[in-house]
Amino acid sequence: MTSEIRRTFYPLIDCADTAKSMEFLEKAFGFKPSGVHRDDDGNIVHAEMSYDTGIMMFGNGEPGKSALYVAVDDPDAHHDRAKAAGAEIFRELTDQDYGSRDYAARDLDGNEWYFGTYRP
Secondary structure, X not given: OOOOOOOOEEEEXXXXXXXXXXXXXXXXXXXXXXXXXXXXXXXXXXXEEEEOOEEEEEEEOOOOOOEEEEEOOOHHHHHHHHHHOOOEEEEEEEEOOOOOEEEEEEOOOOOEEEEEOOOO
16 A cells, blocks of 8 residues: 655755756756646746655746745645735735645745645
8 A cells, every 4th residue: 555645845946947957967866857847939937856755846047046835735824824924925825827826935034935735
């Protein structure tokens, strides 16, 4: 009998060139691509790679910036708690086209935290 893996934390990696970074991570460290989403021009807008039971997400952005995605069951309550505690909400609660309901906030050091219902 196998039990379902219920992941909660997903590192977010910003890359100057996501495709090139993914190719390197696969060749150098054995990560496996598990999802690549492109815009109408063929540019990667979101990607995921896995290693064993772990998954990390990628985007094009400012390399070296710290960010983490955390899956939560009740994003509305989580958002309200963060806002009441004074968290800087930089993306309000939104229903995404891929089924997640999520929001984004910064902590006191400027690190970005993304909370939502998406579980790859």
